[in-house]
Amino acid sequence: MDGESSGEVNGQATDAVLIAGPTASGKSALALSLAERTGGVVINTDSMQVYRDLRILTARPTPDEEGRAPHRLYGHVDASVNCSAGMWVADAAVALAEARAQNRVPIFVGGSGLYFKALTRGLSAVPPIPSQVRDDVRARLERDGAEVLHAVLARRDPAAAQRLKPRDRARIARALEVVEATGRSLIDWHRDGLPPLLPPERARAVFVAPDREVLYARIDARFDAMLAAGALEEVAALAERRLDPLLPAMKAHGVPALVRHLRGEISLAEAAQIGRADTRHYAKRQFTWFRHQLTEFAWVRPEEARKALD
Structure with a gap:
């Protein structure tokens, strides 16, 4: 790659590089190395590294590493905020446009499969949920428990409830708040999605897969x-x-x-x-999710990853 925002990798036309992998696989170091060589920008694609309160525990890049190449979407969200995939996609769209305007290679790196899927395949168009509705559902969850709310969801949205286990607290709360705020099932919102920011055919995507x-x-x-x-x-x-x-x-x-x-x-x-x-x-x-959900990612061993991108 020559530092421009579009070109070829291994003979494949590309607008961006996607580097995924399980936690602690060395993907962040790989992304930084590639950014230094190409003049690229590293864009966080990890759902936990967005939070400013957890630099150490989420293994965010150090200040020294961030000084060696441009980094975007790291530590920019307060822990009090539920940074959904939709919020991340909106932020990623800005970072991607900025990279293109600066003629830099956008290098998306992280371990959150849903973020990569939203990036390359689009996302459901669920509108923002009013805080009053969200707070009410969570208060009921704490008071009554997940199984009671699952029964409520079964009455309001039977199709969504059927897909969830009665003790899946987070997903039950999400499905219930969506149907109560919008009057539509979360399943319906998923069906009417937003277009992808970066179609898979325009990106070079690798999954760094170390020995278990x-x-x-x-x-x-x-x-x-x-x-x-x-x-x-x-x-x-x-x-x-x-x-x-x-x-x-x-x-x-x-x-x-x-x-x-x-x-x-x-x-x-x-x-x-x-x-x-x-x-x-x-x-x-993470291994299982990427294997079944994002088959366009080429699996590479860590020692072969740099060669696969050069």
Whole structure:
């Protein structure tokens, strides 16, 4: 690639590079290296790295790394905000337009499959949900529990309820707030979607796939390094804000367990063990999701990734 915003990669016409992979796979370092070589801009495609409150625990690029190449959509959202895929797409559209105007290669990197899917295949056109409706649904969820709200959803939106498990708190709340705010099923909104920002045929997309055991060892080591770097203090500051536990930032890997430790419910060692295990399970789900949902991504081993993009 020659630093222009469109060109060819491996003989394929491209407007952007997409680098996905499980957590701790080395994809951020790959994106930074590519941005330095091409004059590109790194655009965050990770649903947790958007939150400014969690630089350490979400492994956001360091200030030094951000100084080596332009970075966009990192740490620009407060933890009190539910940054939906729709919000991210709107921000990504601005970042993409900016990259094109500056004649830079946009390099989207992250592990959130839904964000990549929204980028390349479009997104449902669900309108913003009024805060009053969202707060009411969440208050009922806390008071009555997920199974009661699932029964309510079954009456209001049977098709959506049938697709959800009775204890799936977050998805039940989302489906119920949508039908109560709009009068339409979330399924119907998904059917009437927004067009993709970046059609797959105009992007070079790779999924960095390390050996599982090597990856899991890296995840464990990185979580311990995060604790040593101040992740517990970061979570303590977040916990002091007493935010809604259903907010995405409050469910970031490691946050719930570390909050429990801060409350005196479990030891730090137990919290760390839970955080490491949750992150390993998430990595496993990332492999599965990309394999079945985004088949256009070429799977590459970490040691072969740079060559696949050069």
